[in-house]
Amino acid sequence: MVVPAVSSALRPGGTIGVLGGGQLGRMIAISAAQLGYRTHIFCQHEDDPAAQVAGIVTIAPYDDKGAIDRFAQNCDVVTLEFENIPTWVVNQIAQIRPMRPGSRVLEVAQDRVREKDFINWLDIETAAYRSVDSKAELHAAHLALGGRMVVKTRRLGYDGKGQKWIEHSGEISEAWKQLAGAPSIAEAAVDFTAEISVIAARGIDGAVAAYVPVENRHIDGILDRTIAPALIDDTLADKAVAIAEKIVTALDLVGVLAVEMFVTEGGRLLVNEIAPRPHNSGHWTIDACAVSQFEQVVRAVAGLPLGNPARHSDADMRNLIGGDADKWAEFVSEPGACLHLYGKNETRPGRKMGHVTYLKRVSERGRG
Ligand code: AMP
Secondary structure, X not given: OOOOOOOOOOOOOOEEEEEOOOXXXXXXHHHHHHOOOEEEEEEOOOOOOOHHHOOEEEEOOOOOHHHHHHHHHOOOEEEEOOOOOOHHHHHHHHHHOOXXXXXXXXXXXXXXXXXXXXXXXXXXXXXXXXXXXXXXXXXXXXXXXXXXEEEEEOOOOOOXXXXXXXXXXXXXHHHHHHOOOOOEEEEEOOOEEEEXXXXXXXXXXXXEEEOOOEEEEEEOOEEEEEEEOOOOOHHHHHHHHHHHHHHHHHOOOXXXXXXXXEEEOOOOEEEEEEEOOOOHHHOOHHHHXXXXXXXXXXXXXXXXXXXXXXXXXEEEEEEEEHHHHHHHHHHHHOOOEEEEEOOOOOXXXXXXXXXXXXXXXXXXXXXO
């Protein structure tokens, strides 16, 4: 057996810092523990999902420079579980410890215009779009894009928040008012047949390992269900994987990157969004793959070789949103339901409380 060079890797017992205390951080911490690492979570509330399972927790706002410094000094390497962290924080940490991914990746992923500019620069398709900073520019974008479009704030939108659909020019004033004049992007509506995503991990040695493309179904802008693998032909699946690999490599990212894409009737793939962290559409990998997306992040940032992203089962992941999680007793009694709850004690409509994954015998599609 060839033993890869792991001499420079973080040794078991080392501490991985995670910026953010949500469910993604929680699942990173669980994977880190499996590999013998400690996790230090930087978050805002002591009862956050990740704080509940971590060895060390710092509770402080992101603008507390002293807390950021002390946190970094107490970690061996730092990663993140959400991308909207001020870049100066990430730069400050990078002066003290390796920060993976770094601020260059965040600068692209935090801003929908820069993100789409970057993707097009790589010769990868997106919806047609215009950067919009005023109502007049929104009118101009509507004329240029020709008809139905969606306007999204450039920054800080998620799960369909900060988005307005515009069918005709009479709706522009109201949409601009509702977006509160925030710098925005107008995108032509894509007539898609499916939404898919690919999660690609990249190690410090530049090795890339992608999971099979999956299909994502949303309700009210929130992911409801992920079907793994996506029911697309192998040529398109290979193309989707190649797109994700190209982006993760061009970003020089160490960690994992989720790439969301639209599939059109004619078999085109248009990238909608990227996220430089584990992604909801990759939760199925915990139960259906030997190495999950969360373990890949840990492996990547710790300098270990990436694990094998092949699946041993097909999977159907259902998100438990709001009151869905109240049915936990039914799920735990259901043979074959792999239940994951995030420890959130307050149920709110639209809040991701957990997920359930159902496994099926692996299909030939996208195998290996
Ligand atoms: P986003 O926040 O960009 O992921 O958008 C949330 C959801 O809105 C996506 O998953 C799509 O279902 C839909 N959507 C976003 N942008 C477009 C677009 N340009 N054309 C059609 N549907 C879109």
